[in-house]
Amino acid sequence: MSWILLIIGGLFEVGFTTCLGKAKETTGAEMYWWLAGFAVSLVLSMGLLMKATQQLPLGTAYAVWTGIGAVGTVLIGIFLFKEPATFWRLFFIITLIGSIIGLKAVAH
Template identity: 45%
Template sequence: MSWVILVLSGILEAVWATALGKSEGFTKLWPSIIFGVTLILSMGGLAWAMREIPTGTAYGVWVGIGASLTVTYAMITGAEPFSIVRMLLIVGLVGCVIGLKLVSH
């Protein structure tokens, strides 16, 4: 169950990171609210998962999921340019996250 919570928390990290950018320095109401709510849920889920998953592994997986989804979303929406190199780097990042899961106790 900890791994499920951790993955969901990583997804929420991508949501709050994207909302933070869209809040334009907290000057837009709804992105700011989405940021705050998903930040609390994401951090809470990370903390919960860390009761059973070692800190380094949990944090690495959480950041990897959040970063890869954030960049992928930005490329899909056109906020950042798409390139094969970027996609290969994201695939490598996801591979590292999977590796952390496979070698954890």
């Protein structure tokens, strides 16, 4: 169950970075809605990380959480914000995913 909470927390990390990016692109009331989404996603992400670390090693949980956030944020950047999808960016995303899987595999 802790791994599921950690994965969901990582997805909320992607949510708060996405909201931050969208808030940067907007103004007025729409910007404040994105900032509210940022705040809610941030609280949920941190809360789920905290809950997951009650059962998982802190270093492993944090590395997996940030890895999910990093991979998801790069993918959102490519697909939503039209950032470049170069060979090396994709190569290192794949190595990061492999590292996340490896950390899960060796965790107790």
